[in-house]
Amino acid sequence: MKPGECSLGNRLPVGGNGNKFEFPPQQGEDPWKECMDTAVQLALRAGQVVKKALTEEKRVSTKTSAVDLVTETDHLVEDLIISALREKFPSHRFIGEESTSAGSKCVLTDCPTWIIDPIDGTCNFVHRFPPVAVSIGFAVNRELEFGVIYHCTNGNMYTGRKGHGAFCNKERLRVTQEKAIRNALILTEIGPKRDPETLKLFLGNMEKLLTFQAHGIRVIGSATLALCLVASGAADAYYQYGLHCWDLAAATVIIREAGGTVIDTSGGPLDLMSCRVVAAGTMELAQSIAQELQTIDYGRDDN
Ligand SMILES: O=P(O)(O)O[C@H]1[C@H](O)[C@@H](O)[C@@H](O)[C@@H](O)[C@@H]1O
Numbered sequence: 001m002k003p004g005e006c007s008l009g010n011r012l013p014v015g016g017n018g019n020k021f022e023f024p025p026q027q028g029e030d031p032w033k034e035c036m037d038t039a040v041q042l043a044l045r046a047g048q049v050v051k052k053a054l055t056e057e058k059r060v061s062t063k064t065s066a067v068d069l070v071t072e073t074d075h076l077v078e079d080l081i082i083s084a085l086r087e088k089f090p091s092h093r094f095i096g097e098e099s100t101s102a103g104s105k106c107v108l109t110d111c112p113t114w115i116i117d118p119i120d121g122t123c124n125f126v127h128r129f130p131p132v133a134v135s136i137g138f139a140v141n142r143e144l145e146f147g148v149i150y151h152c153t154n155g156n157m158y159t160g161r162k163g164h165g166a167f168c169n170k171e172r173l174r175v176t177q178e179k180a181i182r183n184a185l186i187l188t189e190i191g192p193k194r195d196p197e198t199l200k201l202f203l204g205n206m207e208k209l210l211t212f213q214a215h216g217i218r219v220i221g222s223a224t225l226a227l228c229l230v231a232s233g234a235a236d237a238y239y240q241y242g243l244h245c246w247d248l249a250a251a252t253v254i255i256r257e258a259g260g261t262v263i264d265t266s267g268g269p270l271d272l273m274s275c276r277v278v279a280a281g282t283m284e285l286a287q288s289i290a291q292e293l294q295t296i297d298y299g300r301d302d303n
């Protein structure tokens with residue numbers, strides 16, 4: 001099998017260039033429902049492991065900086081999720097935060113691909129600060145199909161499936177319709193760089209939005225849960241430099257299915273691998289924020 005090609009087991013792609021997935025239309029078939037149901041069950045199972053470990057002693061290591069933390073639970077949970085999915089869907093591909101950190105290629109192809117953050121909010125997890133999540137996203141033909149984000153401490157299960165809406169548990173999610181920075185509650189997160197130039201840019205971006213009379217800016221320590229708060233209408237927008245595709249994949253589907261928009265900080269379309277994002281209930285607010293931000297370069301996930 002050449003890179004980018006993948007077999008569908010007993011189901012071969014129909015037509016196309018052989019790399020794209022085009023299923024024969026079968027009445028009532030919902031090709032990815034089984035995958036999403038599996039993701040929900042796995043997020044629940046993994047979330048229980050995280051919740052139990054939250055109050056226990058932890059061995060903490062660092063990755064790209066002294067504040068970019070990882071624990072044995074991050075690794076254990078990612079292995080649990082990926083091994084279960086690989087057994088059930090052997091032809092699928094996987095992008096995991098800790099596998100990538102250990103050297104696996106972070107490349108999105110047309111193959112059905114799972115994009116996993118085993119613990120989003122590891123710093124919170126280490127400090128026993130509650131916002132901690134398991135995030136499982138899923139893409140086919142480079143299109144995000146569904147996202148599942150489980151809040152490990154309060155038990156909220158956020159789900160979103162392309163064309164099927166977004167939910168928190170059983171409650172439908174809807175974003176706000178706020179268009180102006182001056183009336184907005186805006187969320188962001190601090191990336192792992194702490195050099196003076198980065199800090200100046202990070203604080204400068206906050207200062208700029210506050211001078212535009214934003215009602216407030218909040219940092220909760222979990223990008224995925226902050227994005228879920230935008231999807232649920234509890235905040236109007238989110239922006240960040242320094243997050244990754246595994247922070248973005250699931251949450252992007254959830255926000256879009258809640259009626260929101262997720263774009264690049266340049267104001268152009270989202271680039272999942274670009275380590276940057278602006279998300280909001282309205283395109284007007286997303287664009288207004290994007291045009292005020294100074295870029296902080298964190299490279300790309302797929303480099
Ligand atoms: O806890 P992580 O999975 O490392 O995610 C981090 C993210 O990498 C960082 O950029 C911030 O968005 C944090 O809020 C996330 O928890």
Ligand SMILES: [Mg+2]
Pocket residue numbers: 117119120121223246247
């Ligand atoms: Mg994360």
Ligand SMILES: [Mg+2]
Pocket residue numbers: 074097117118119120121122
């Ligand atoms: Mg993580």
